[in-house]
Amino acid sequence: MPARQLSVSIPTVTRSIGRHALIAALAAVFVLFAWLAPAFLSGANLLSVLVNNFALLAIVATAMTFAVSAGGIDLSVGTAIDFASFAFVSLVLAGQPIPLAALGGLAGGVVVGLFNAVLIAGIGISPFLATLGTLFVGRSVQQLLTNGGNPVYLPPTGVPDAFRFLGHGTIVGIPVPLLVAALVIAGAWLGLSRSRFGRVVLATGIQASVVRYSGIALRRYTAATYILVSGIAAVVGLILTSTVTVYIPSSGNAFLLNAIGATFIGTTLSPHGRPNIPGTVLGVLLLSIVANGLLLSGLNFYWQQVGTGLLIFSVLAIGFANRKAAART
Amino acid sequence: MVETVRGEVGDIIRLxxxxKRFGGAQALSGASMAVKRGTVHGLVGQNGAGKSTLIKLLAGLHEADEGRIEIDGKAYDxxxxxxxxxxxxxxxxxxRLLVPTFTVGEALFLGREPRIAGTPFLDRALMRRRSGEILDRYFGLRLPHSALIADLSAAEKQIVQITRALLDNPKVLVFDEPTAALVRREADLLFQLIRRLRDDGVTIIYISHYLGEIAALCDTVTVLRNGRDVATLPVKQTSAAEIGALMVNREIGDLYPKPHVVAGEALLAVNALSLANRYANVSFTLHKGEVLGLTGLLGSGAKEILRTFFGLETATAGSVAVKGEPIFTATPAKATAKSLALVPExxxxxxxxxxxxxxxxxTLASLDRFSRGVLDRAAERRATEDLVKRLQIKTDGIEALVKTLSGGNQQKVAIAKWLSRQSEIYLLDEPTVGVDIAAKVEIYTLIGELAQRGAGIIVLSSDxxxxxxxxxxxxxxxxxxxxREFISSQTSTDQILSEVTGAYETLSNVG
Structure with a gap:
């Protein structure tokens, strides 16, 4: 019965295209830039996309995915990056051994998460407002610590090589930032979609009162979520500092909007529109390729932003339209 | 046996x-209904019994294959x-669709706008006056004519619909599941309105699957089952339980399949428990295998004490012990750890x-069971499939979103959550509100099973x-x-109702 087969398969096909709008968009921009800018396809360029554009943003966006999954958002991921970076640089300057300084850096970032946890889980302020407040406070604190925002440089000599390892090192030929990103992504995927913690975070984001009525210590999970987000973001602070050997106040905020964008682009990969790590990673990949490709094709910087915006719009629009269609059938 | 009301001369509608057949499916197979002028006539039946087909026939949306329709004594082909x-x-x-972008005034008079005599212009003053009279008289409210339909609440939209009908001085108003989208207070207002309309001589046909509403509101009720009317009864001479039994074709006793269980050791001991301004000095003990009922009016403290057991409220005095161990400063997490389960209203x-x-x-309340570092999703699926089978949860598979399930099946999922945790003390807060009769019986059966397995169950209900x-x-x-405490098997509904409303107290005060 061919007619019947047809009536079943057409909606299925269109739906899977819609579900995979993100993958289709990735393929499209890849082909487009390969055609527009021959340099794009070179191995060196693709590696640079992964190390310079992808790795750090992927880590920040992974952190953001936890906050969005819990029904919130974290606007202070940049603050956690900066605090980690500041603590790391300060401890190195104070002559501490690199591993200890790195641990101190992570702790510096986690302080931001603890602050958010108190505001959100303790006092009950909405995540958007609480982390916005942290963003502002964090910026002022950094200005106070640095005489109004002066960068803190490490001296060109006398810095141990170990310091540069996080940013510039390789292990079996793979750049360390990319390796760290892969580890964080794998861990976050397990944590969010395969662990008890992730299930509770997801349920909290969907219907918090049911979590509470299921006898789960909701506030403890919420607090843990924001601490985890800052902890992951702090890793970026360390890598960033190690790469550029300088702490620049409030530089972490550069990742914020792209991380949010990638997370929401990623939700289109899920049949129920849920935030998910694979989706977020593909979202970051898409943004990274677009940033690099537009640069190589010599487009005006401002047009690059327009291009990125249009791309986000179209992926989200296809994803939502498709979910609406799925809800009707 | 019950006496069946036969069609009489005073009938305004006789079916x-x-x-009626749709293709091979027989929607109605010889259904009859006679509606007396000036009465509220209930029409009940399970999903698929033929209620909506019968009403669509009356509305002229379907044509009957066989049978006779009389309205006001005149037969219509x-x-x-x-x-x-x-x-x-x-x-x-x-x-019923009201165009959301219309104003109240436009929606009320759509298609029959009065004009100023001799002109093509709408008589807005007349429109406002006529709708104002009805709104004021029946609803005691003024809906601004310029308000958008989209901005109205479900109850207000219904008021617009009813007002639109009343503008035509109707003889018969048919309400099709009118309380589905209303909160309790709004539903009560609707019932008042329906009684006033009846007193004003309007005949009402009221379709619902909430038997409590039928019992409270209707004069007569027709029960449909499998496309046929199985009984038409005066409501005063029947009960919600009898109507329910007729709908599902069971004896009343079968509606409440309560097994006999000998109560065991104490599970939950409540001693002089008090919560300021809510309840005071409450003591009782719940045993293994026992089903304990709580009832009372809103604000009587019954609901609050249930919430206290689950750690949602904190008692100000007294104590609660589970299996002899006192619970201090409870939270829901601690309550569930003590094997308490709440199915909230x-x-x-x-x-x-x-x-x-x-x-x-x-699995949400029992994730520990499935967590070995990572979640064992295969075990989750197995456990869920078992519970879906055991509770007869009707769903398109265990990965379907719960929003796609009917109310009764959602409630079974809410209970399954605790069965997965193997809780021992179940606190059920109005467990069958908004649940159809077949699922109700399944929930009652489940309560009996739980008691047999040695659980203790507290049911809070106003039914x-x-x-x-x-x-x-x-x-x-x-x-x-x-x-007061009653032994269920030796008590009548009236005894409990008068206790619930404090009738004794009132009477003795007056006397």
Missing amino acids: DAIV RLTPHLVEELGIHFIHQD DRRRDGVALELSVTENT IEELLGVTDRILVFFRGQVT
């Missing part, structure tokens, strides 16, 4: 032996929606997560017949005190 409206029969559908907000799957909901049917004992709360 006689109606047969063929009804059209237009003719039905001319005969003065109007329909209030819960999902607001199912769609607190009981189930609508956007999570059946599996994700079922007294349900309480008498499923519980062993009933505690009545009145103004924060347990005023």
Whole structure:
């Protein structure tokens, strides 16, 4: 019965295209830039996309995915990056051994998460407002610590090589930032979609009162979520500092909007529109390729932003339209 | 046996032996209904019993294959929606479309706008006056004519629909599941309105699957089952339980399949428990295998004490012990650790997560069981499939989102969550509100099974017949005190009702 087969398969096909709008968009921009800018396809360029554009943003966006999954958002991921970076640089300057300084850096970032946890889980302020407040406070604190925002440089000599390892090192030929990103992504995927913690975070984001009525210590999970987000973001602070050997106040905020964008682009990969790590990673990949490709094709910087915006719009629009269609059938 | 009301001369509508087939499916196979002028006539039946087909025939939306339709003593071969409206029969559908971008005034007079005599201009003053009279008289309210339909609440939209019908001075108003989207207070207002309309001589046909509404509101009720009317009864001479039994074709006893269980050791001991301004000095013990009923009016303290057990409120004095161990400063997490389970009244907000799957909901309270570092999803699926089978949860598979399930099946998921945790003390807060009769019986059966397995169950309900049917004992709360304890098998609905409302107290005060 061919007619019947047809009536079943057409909606299925269109739906899977819609579900995979993100993958289709990735393929499209890849082909487009390969055609527009021959340099794009070179191995060196693709590696640079992964190390310079992808790795750090992927880590920040992974952190953001936890906050969005819990029904919130974290606007202070940049603050956690900066605090980690500041603590790391300060401890190195104070002559501490690199591993200890790195641990101190992570702790510096986690302080931001603890602050958010108190505001959100303790006092009950909405995540958007609480982390916005942290963003502002964090910026002022950094200005106070640095005489109004002066960068803190490490001296060109006398810095141990170990310091540069996080940013510039390789292990079996793979750049360390990319390796760290892969580890964080794998861990976050397990944590969010395969662990008890992730299930509770997801349920909290969907219907918090049911979590509470299921006898789960909701506030403890919420607090843990924001601490985890800052902890992951702090890793970026360390890598960033190690790469550029300088702490620049409030530089972490550069990742914020792209991380949010990638997370929401990623939700289109899920049949129920849920935030998910694979989706977020593909979202970051898409943004990274677009940033690099537009640069190589010599487009005006401002047009690059327009291009990125249009791309986000179209992926989200296809994803939502498709979910609406799925809800009707 | 019950006496069946036969068609009489005073009937405004008579549907006689109606047969309707859709393709091979027989929707109606000889359904009859006679509606007396000036009465409220209930029409009940399970989903698929033929209620909506019968009503669509009356509305002229379908044509009967066989049978006879009489309106006001005159037989009609063929009804059209237009003719039905001319005969003065109007329909209030819960999902009847009002154009959301119209104003109240436009929606009320759509298609029949009065004009200023001799001109093509709308008589806005007349429109406002006529709708104002009706709104004021029946609803005691003024809806601004310029308000947008989209901005109205579900109750206000219904008022617009009813007002639109009343502008035509209808003889018959048909309400199709009118309370589905209303909160309790709004539903009460609707019932008042329906009684006033009846007193003003309007005949009402009221379709619902909430038997409590039928019992409270209707003069007569027709029960449909499998496309046929199985009984038409005067409501005063029947009970919600009898109507329910007729709908599902069971004996009343079968509605409440309560097994006999000998109560065991004490599970939950409550000693002089008090919560300021809510309840005071409440003491009782719940045993293994026992089903204990709580009832009382809103604010009587019954609901608050249930919430206290689950750690949602903190008692100000007294103590609660589970299996001899006292619970201090309870939270829901501590309560569940002590094997307590709450099935909350607001199912769609607190009981189930609508956007999570059946599996994700079922295992939410027992994730420890499935967590070995990472979640064992195969074990989750197995456990959920077992519970879906055991509770007869009707779903498109265990990965379907819970929002796609019917109310009764959502409630079963809310209970399954605790079965997965193997809780021992179940606190059920109005467990069958918004649940159809077949699922109700399944929930009652489950309560009996749990008791047999040695669980202790507290059922809070305002449905007294349900309480008498499923519980062993009933505690009545009145103004924060347990005023009386009843043995369910030796008690009548009236005894409990008068205790619930404090009638004794009032009477003795007066006397």
